[in-house]
Amino acid sequence: MSGGISRRELIAIGGAVAGVAAMTPLAHARMLPLDMDRDVFAAAVAELRAIVGEDWVFADEASTISYRKSEIPDLRGEHIPSGAVAPANVAQVQAILAVANRHGLPLWPVSTGHNMGYGMATPASSGQMILDLKRMNRILDFDADLGTILVEPGVTYQQIHDYIADNNLPYWLDVPTVGPIVSMIGNTLERGVGYTPYGDHFFMQCGMEVCLADGTLLKTGMGSIENGNTWQAFKWGYGPYLDGIFTQSNFGVVTKMGMWLMPRPPVYKPFVVRYANVEDIAAATDTVRPFRMNGLIPNGVLMMGALYQLAMFKRRTDIFDGAGAIPEDLIKVEAAQNGLGMWNVYFALYGTDEIIAAVEPILRAAFTASGGEVLTDAEMTGNPWFEHHKTLMRGGMSLEEIGLIRWWGPQGGAVAFAPVAPAKGDQTLAQSALATEIMNSHGFDYSPAYAVGGRELHHIIFLMFDKGDDDSSSRAEQCMAEMITRFGERGWAAYRSSVSTMDLVAQQYGAANREVNARIKQALDPNHIIAPGKQGIA
Ligand SMILES: Cc1cc2nc3c(=O)[nH]c(=O)nc-3n(C[C@H](O)[C@H](O)[C@H](O)COP(=O)(O)OP(=O)(O)OC[C@H]3O[C@@H](n4cnc5c(N)ncnc54)[C@H](O)[C@@H]3O)c2cc1C
Structure with missing residues (x-):
């Protein structure tokens, strides 16, 4: 865990806190920064108000509730912000950083702050x-052009989606599964993924503006060329x-980002391949991999557990x-009743009728030979899961x-674990077996997905628990x-982590x-004011 509470004297506003045990009831209270005197904090808040206005500094109990909300376990109150400040422009970001440097106020930048499964x-x-x-x-x-x-x-994905639609632009946007409420910049900085051929978001990113801790504005790539016009064209x-050192890092505040969008194809055809058994994941993986490597399957493939x-x-x-944990037999029955297999592999073809007609038989033959059942609109229209992935x-x-x-009820919680492995069948079998063993031993259900990038796969495991129950947390x-x-x-380390396990990873x-x-x-942030602890960097 990062930032162990026993090592620090956390000051809970509205009451002194003696130790770990006493923290639990106050787990939702605001916390002052480590070693920061209350008066210094108040002075910093006053200066921030002068920069952004009264309405955009949140430093009392009520106005900070939404910033303290998270769906990951936090029994010891290790991830409680002191407040929030919301600038309107880059000049205000620079001024805020100056205040933070002067007072030693640590700042945790977020774009839309919906980093679900990782701490919001x-x-x-x-x-x-x-x-x-x-x-x-x-x-x-x-x-x-x-x-x-x-x-x-x-800027949220929904905003960009609407902009494209309103202006009838011939492009598609690649989105994570929670697109409407999250940001292109937050997702891409976390090296997030989506499910069209442009699914590797950082790969499709082109040019950034970054505000460094001392206020320096850096434009990466072609962005600093005088009279330049290729900032978003050449990475x-x-x-x-x-650009890479500003992703999953705390080296600067990203204030602008460029991205490439996918030309809208004339024809689009979605598929699902259904596999009946848990162990079929090996055959599915070995069938997907060559098609991802040679590009016959162009998009980010999801292999979804039932x-x-x-x-x-x-x-x-x-x-x-x-x-x-829920017995496997029961999952199988429930899956079958809903038109699902134990594994459901989603991919799509894009292009013209001729291109799809040439590629489809090759894919159908390979997936059928691997034991899968290849289905498309003809069989699956109306199935809510197929419709969901068809949309994505x-x-x-x-x-x-x-x-x-x-999953566990209205007070549910979920924390994500995403270890990376080579895209090979034996690796998925071994990973799924290990995850099932560990999760079931703690009384949790193993609810997996694998996202196949190309030569590697992200194993996406949502640990669903009951946040309303301390024992479950x-x-x-x-x-x-x-x-x-x-x-x-x-040898399977995570590609990303929740705020509670950044150090461990x-x-x-x-x-x-x-x-x-x-x-x-x-070198870049000598006072360590930008997101200390992010990705384990102090
Ligand atoms: C059910 C479910 C499905 C999900 N599906 C996907 C998916 O398909 N793909 C996927 O990638 N994720 C997925 N997620 C995870 C997550 O919700 C998304 O990645 C989301 O885009 C992150 O939230 P955000 O865009 O609001 O980022 P933010 O919360 O704004 O940012 C995330 C982090 O990036 C850093 N950061 C953000 N902005 C800046 C900045 N301007 N400068 C410096 N650092 C910054 C901060 O450390 C911040 O905590 C899923 C989560 C859930 C619960």
């Missing part, structure tokens, strides 16, 4: 003030490629009310997967720590990696 807007350690960039929400440029866009942090620029799919639209009690694979908007968070914390540790021992990437990150941090 909450910081890696308590007391940080949320730098909420949602008011900076302009689409600054859209080049209709090149299909490139330049946006500010608060690499000249010299060291810097329980992940069921949890989108059902509550646990709809299926099972007994003790322990063409960059449509959906919030249906948020249902997972309510406590088991969820232990279960997650065990999964990260035991997967790590097998960072340790698995080795001492040299951490040391270099620490040196860059020291």
Whole structure:
């Protein structure tokens, strides 16, 4: 866990807190930054108000509730912000950073703050003030010939989707499964994914503006060329490629980002391949991989486990009310009743009728030979899961997967674990077996998905628990720590992590990696005011 409370003297506003046990009842109270005197905090807040106006600084109990909300377990109150400040423009971001440097106020930047499964807007350690960039929400440029866009942090996928529709632009947007309420910048900085051929968001990103801790504004790639016009057209620029060091990092505040959009294809055809048994995941993976490598399947493939799919639209009690994890036989029956397999592989073809007619028989033959049942609109129209993925694979908007968070009821919680493995069948079998063993031993259901990028796959495991029940939260914390540790021992480290496990995951990437990150941090942010603890970087 990052920022262990026993090591620090956290000051809960409205009452002194003696130790860990006393924290639990105050888990939802606001926290001051570590070692910061109350008067210094008040002075910093006053200066922030002078910059952004009274209405855009949130530093009391009531107005900070939405920033403290998160769906991950946090029994010891380790991820409680001190407040939030919401600037309207880059000049205000620079002024806020100056205040933070002067007073030693740590700031946790978010774009839309909906980092669900990873901690929402909450910081890696308590007391940080949320730098909420949602008011900076302009689409600054859209080049209709090149299909490139330049946006500010608060711009949501829904906003871009509407812009494309309103202006009848011949492009598709690639979205994560929670697109309507989240931001292109927040998602891309976390190296998030979507499900069209443009699904690797950081790969499709082109050019950033970053505000460094000292207020310096850096434009990456071609952005600083005088009279330049290729900022959103050419990624690499000249010299060291810097964009990467501002993703999953705390080296700067990203204030603009460019992105490429997919030309709308004349024809689109979605497929699902249904597999009947848990162990079929190996054959499915080995069938998908060559087609992702040679491009015959152009989009980010999702291989969805039955329980992940069921949890989108059902509550646990709809299926099972007994003790322990849901038995496999029961999942199988429930899946079959809903037109689902134990694994459901979603991909699509894009282009012209001729292109699809040439490729489809090749894919059908291979998936059928692997034991899968290949289905498309003809058989699956109206099936809610097929319709959901059909929407995603063409960059449509959906919030249906948020249902997972309510698996255990209205106070449900979910924390994500996403270890990376080579896209090979034996790896998926071994990963699924290990996850099932660990999760079931803690009384949780294994509800998996695999996203196949190309040569690798992200195993997406949502650990669904009951946040209204402390015992369930406590088991969820232990279960997650065990999964990260035991997967790590097998060489399977996570590509991303919740704020509660950033340090644990960072340790698995080795001492040299951490040391270099620490040196860059020291050089760019010597007062450590931007998101200390992010990705394990102090
Ligand atoms: C059911 C479910 C399904 C999901 N599906 C997907 C999916 O398909 N693909 C996917 O990628 N994710 C998915 N997620 C995870 C998550 O909700 C999304 O990635 C979402 O886009 C992140 O929220 P956001 O855009 O509001 O980012 P934010 O919360 O704004 O940002 C995320 C983090 O990035 C950093 N950051 C943000 N903005 C800045 C900035 N301007 N400067 C510096 N640092 C910054 C901060 O550390 C911040 O905490 C899913 C979650 C759930 C619960």
